[in-house]
Amino acid sequence: MLSAEAALTLAQVEIRDRSNASCVAQNKLCPGWIVDNFDRYTGPLTQHIVLTLSSVAIGFVIAFALALVAHRERWLVGPIVGMTGVLYTLPSLAVFFLLLPITGRGTLTAVIALTAYTLQIIFRNIVTGLDGVPLEAKDAGRGMGLTERQLLWRVELPLALPDIVAGLRIASTSTVGLATLAVFAGAGGLGSEIIAGSNITFKTGVVAAGGLALLLALAIDVVLLVVQRLLTPWRRVKPA
Amino acid sequence: MTGPSASSVEFVSVVKRYPGQSDPAIDKLSLKVPAGEICVLVGPSGCGKTTALRLVNRMIELSEGDILIDGVSIRTRPPAELRRQVGYVIQQIGLFPHLTIASNIATVPKLLSWSREKIERRVVELLDLVSLPADLKDRYPAQLSGGQRQRVGVARALAADPPLMLMDEPFGAVDPINRERLQNQFLRLQSEIRKTIVFVTHDIDEAIKMGDRVAVLQKGGKLAQYATPPELLMSPANDFVEDFVGADRALKRLSLLGVRDIDLWKAPLVRAGEPTARAREAMAEAEVPHPLVIDAEGRPVGWLSERDLARDTVPAKPTTSPDPILELEDVLRDALSSLLEHGSLYGPVVDGQGRVIGVLSVDIISDFLASEEAKALAAGPAQRAEA
Numbered sequence: 001m002l003s004a005e006a007a008l009t010l011a012q013v014e015i016r017d018r019s020n021a022s023c024v025a026q027n028k029l030c031p032g033w034i035v036d037n038f039d040r041y042t043g044p045l046t047q048h049i050v051l052t053l054s055s056v057a058i059g060f061v062i063a064f065a066l067a068l069v070a071h072r073e074r075w076l077v078g079p080i081v082g083m084t085g086v087l088y089t090l091p092s093l094a095v096f097f098l099l100l101p102i103t104g105r106g107t108l109t110a111v112i113a114l115t116a117y118t119l120q121i122i123f124r125n126i127v128t129g130l131d132g133v134p135l136e137a138k139d140a141g142r143g144m145g146l147t148e149r150q151l152l153w154r155v156e157l158p159l160a161l162p163d164i165v166a167g168l169r170i171a172s173t174s175t176v177g178l179a180t181l182a183v184f185a186g187a188g189g190l191g192s193e194i195i196a197g198s199n200i201t202f203k204t205g206v207v208a209a210g211g212l213a214l215l216l217a218l219a220i221d222v223v224l225l226v227v228q229r230l231l232t233p234w235r236r237v238k239p240a
Numbered sequence: 241m242t243g244p245s246a247s248s249v250e251f252v253s254v255v256k257r258y259p260g261q262s263d264p265a266i267d268k269l270s271l272k273v274p275a276g277e278i279c280v281l282v283g284p285s286g287c288g289k290t291t292a293l294r295l296v297n298r299m300i301e302l303s304e305g306d307i308l309i310d311g312v313s314i315r316t317r318p319p320a321e322l323r324r325q326v327g328y329v330i331q332q333i334g335l336f337p338h339l340t341i342a343s344n345i346a347t348v349p350k351l352l353s354w355s356r357e358k359i360e361r362r363v364v365e366l367l368d369l370v371s372l373p374a375d376l377k378d379r380y381p382a383q384l385s386g387g388q389r390q391r392v393g394v395a396r397a398l399a400a401d402p403p404l405m406l407m408d409e410p411f412g413a414v415d416p417i418n419r420e421r422l423q424n425q426f427l428r429l430q431s432e433i434r435k436t437i438v439f440v441t442h443d444i445d446e447a448i449k450m451g452d453r454v455a456v457l458q459k460g461g462k463l464a465q466y467a468t469p470p471e472l473l474m475s476p477a478n479d480f481v482e483d484f485v486g487a488d489r490a491l492k493r494l495s496l497l498g499v500r501d502i503d504l505w506k507a508p509l510v511r512a513g514e515p516t517a518r519a520r521e522a523m524a525e526a527e528v529p530h531p532l533v534i535d536a537e538g539r540p541v542g543w544l545s546e547r548d549l550a551r552d553t554v555p556a557k558p559t560t561s562p563d564p565i566l567e568l569e570d571v572l573r574d575a576l577s578s579l580l581e582h583g584s585l586y587g588p589v590v591d592g593q594g595r596v597i598g599v600l601s602v603d604i605i606s607d608f609l610a611s612e613e614a615k616a617l618a619a620g621p622a623q624r625a626e627a
Contacts, residue, residue: 140334143299143406144348144396145324158338234338234380 027203034208041193045212047107048189051179052220055111056172059118063167066119067126068152077127084120092117092178096185105186113185114178118171125167129160162235165228169221176217180209190216246275246436247310247403249296255304256291256461264303265291266461273453275310275403278430278437280451282444284484288461289440293406296438297326309404324348327397327405327435331412333389335381341367341392342377348400366395369432371425387418394426398433407439411446423449444485448473448492456481469496490609494573499566502608504589504598507532512541512556516549528586528599533558538595540565540588562588566600576605 023030063084070076095113103109133156141151157164183191193209229236250273256266265288273279281289294300296307298319307314314322335344342363349359367374370391381389390410397405410426411419423446430437441447447454448469456464456472458480465477473489473496476482486492508522508531519531533541533554542558564578566587579587579602586601 134332134334134337136330136332136334137336138334139299139332140328140330140393141336141347143297143323143328143330143334145320145322145351146347147320150351155336155338159336232338234382237380237383239382 029207030204033204041212044188044190044193048179048216051110051114051182051187051189052172052175055114055175056118056168059115059171060122060168063119063122064126067123070127071130080123084123087116088120092181093184107187109185110182110187114175117178118175121171122167125163126160129163130156132163133159161232162228165224169224172220173217176213180213245401245403246434248275249273249404249436249438250308252308253305254295254302254307256295256300257303263460269461269463271455271463271466273436273438275436276434277452278439278450280439280441280447280454281457282441282447282454283457285442287457287459289457290408293408293438293440296406297323297328324351324400325402327402329393329397329407329410331409333393335389335392337381340378340380344392345396345399347396352400362399366398369429370395386414387422390414390422403436405435405437407437409441449495456484494576495571497572499570499572499575499589499600500568502572502604504600505604507588507596507599509534509596510554512554514554516551516554519544519549519554532588532596534596540596565590575600
C-alpha cells in the first residue's frame with residue numbers, strides 16, 4: 001500500500017532524474033548528476049591519492065638524501081639544483097611517452113615522472129631550511145660538544161622543519177595537479193574521469209573530477225600544515 | 241682559594257696561522273691561568289682574542305705550540321669529548337630556539353647520558369644559581385628577555401659543572417644597564433663556583449672589572465701585557481697598553497677600590513631635639529661643613545641647613561635629604577657616580593646595620609686620584625724601562 005507521502009517522494013525522484021537527464025543532455029553543470037554518479041569517482045580518487053603520496057614520499061627520500069650530501073659538500077648544491085631543474089622543466093607528457101617503452105604503461109611510469117618533478121622543490125627547500133639555521137646556534141652546539149651528526153639531527157633539521165614542510169606542501173599540491181595527466185601513462189587517477197570516454201566536452205564530469213583534485217590538494221595541504229604546527233610548537237609562542 | 245672543580249690552563253708558545261695569510265693570527269702566545277681565576281683576553285678587534293679562546297676547546301686547531309688544561313695537552317683529547325668538559329658562552333648566546341629552556345640547559349648532560357631525574361634536578365639548581373625563576377624552564381628562548389637569555393646561556397655552559405669556562409663577549413649584546421647588573425651577578429656567582437674562566441672582551445673597563453688577570457693583546461695576536469688589573473693601570477708595559485687602557489686610567493682605578501679602602505671624613509653627628517649649639521660644636525671638629533642628623537639607631541636622617549641651624553633645637557625633619565647614602569661595600573666608582581647623580585658633595589657612609597660611620601666627599605676622591613696619578617708617574621718610567 002502506498003502512502004501519499006511515499007508517492008510524493010517517488011514523484012520527486014522521477015522529476016530529479018528527468019531534470020538530470022535533460023541537464024546532462026544540454027551539457028550544463030549538473031550537481032544532481034555528480035551526486036548520483038559519485039561511486040564512479042572512488043576508484044580514480046584512490047589511484048590519484050596513491051600516485052600523489054608515493055611520488056611525494058619517494059621524491060622526499062631522494063631529495064633529502066641529496067640535500068644531506070650537499071649540506072656537507074656545498075659545491076654540489078649548484079649541480080643538483082641544475083639537474084633537478086632540468087627534470088622540472090621537461091614537459092610531463094613527453095616524459096610519460098619517453099618512459100613507456102622502458103617501464104611500460106601503468107603506475108610505475110607515472111610515479112617515476114611525478115617523483116622527478118618533486119625533487120627540485122623539495123631539495124631547494126631542505127637546503128634553504130638548513131642554511132637558515134642561526135649560525136650562533138650551530139656554533140654553540142659544536143662548542144658544547146655535539147658531533148656533526150648530532151648537530152644535524154638535534155638542531156639543524158628541527159629548525160629547518162618549517163621550510164622542509166613548506167616544500168612538501170608545494171610539491172604535493174603541484175603533484176596532485178600533474179597526476180591528472182597520469183592517465184596518459186595508463187596509471188588512471190582523476191584524469192581518467194576528466195577525459196572519460198574521450199568525452200572531454202562533458203562539463204559536469206570535468207568539473208567533478210577537477211573539483212575532487214582540488215579538494216585532495218587542499219586536504220593534503222591542511223594535513224601537512226597541521227603536522228608542521230604540531231612539530232614546531234616553538235614557532236607559536238609569543239615573544240617576550 | 242680554588243674549589244676542587246677548577247682547572248689550570250696554560251698557553252705554551254701558541255701560534256695560529258691561517259693558510260694564505262703571511263702574518264699569524266696568534267704569535268707565540270704564552271700565559272698561565274691559575275685554577276679558579278678569571279683571565280680576561282682584551283684588545284682591539286683583529287688582535288686574535290677570540291681566536292685564542294676558540295683554540296682552547298679546539299673550535300680552531302693550533303698551528304704550533306700547545307695548550308695544557310691541568311697539564312694535559314688538548315691535542316690528546318678528541319674535540320667533542322673535550323668540549324663537553326669545557327663550558328662555552330658566546331655573545332649571541334646561541335640558545336636553540338626550538339628547545340625549551342630546560343632542554344637547552346640539559347644539552348651537555350644529555351650528551352653525557354645523565355639520568356632524567358639527575359638532569360631535572362640539575363636544571364632547577366642551575367636556574368636558581370643564575371637567579372632565574374624555576375617556571376621559566378618550560379618556556380622557549382623567544383619568550384625571554386635578552387638578560388634572561390644571557391643567564392640561561394651561562395646556566396647551560398655550567399650544566400655539567402665544567403672545571404673551565406670559555407666566555408666570548410658574554411655581555412656584549414646586552415644594554416649597558418643590564419650589562420652592569422649581569423657582570424655583578426656573574427662576579428657573585430663566580431665567588432661561589434670558583435671556576436677557571438677565560439673571558440674575551442674588547443672593553444677595557446669590563447676587563448678590569450671582571451679579571452683577576454688581564455692579558456692585553458695587540459694586532460697579530462702578540463701579548464702586550466699580562467697582569468692584574470691594578471698593575472695594568474698603575475704601570476702599563478708599553479705605549480700600546482697605555483693607549484689602550486686610556487688616559488682615564490686613574491679614574492678606572494676607582495672601579496677596583498671600595499669605599500672601605502679610602503679614608504673617610506668624620507661626620508658631625510647630631511640627633512633631633514638636641515640644641516643647635518651642639519651641632520655647631522660638632523661642625524667645628526669635622527671636615528664636613530654641615531651637621532648630619534641621625535636617628536636613635538644611628539641611621540642618617542638628613543643634613544641641617546643654615547635655616548635649620550637658626551633654630552634653637554635640631555628639627556626631626558631636616559631640610560636636606562641625606563641621599564646618596566653610601567655603603568662600605570660600594571665600589572668607589574659607583575659611589576662617586578651616586579654623588580654626582582644627586583648633585584651632592586657629601587654622602588654619609590653606613591655600615592651593614594645602616595649606622596653612619598663617616599662621610600665620603602668628592603674632595604676625598606679627587607685628592608686620592610691626584611695622589612694616584614703622582615704615584616703612577618713616579619713608578620711609570622722605571623717599570624717601563626724594565627719591560
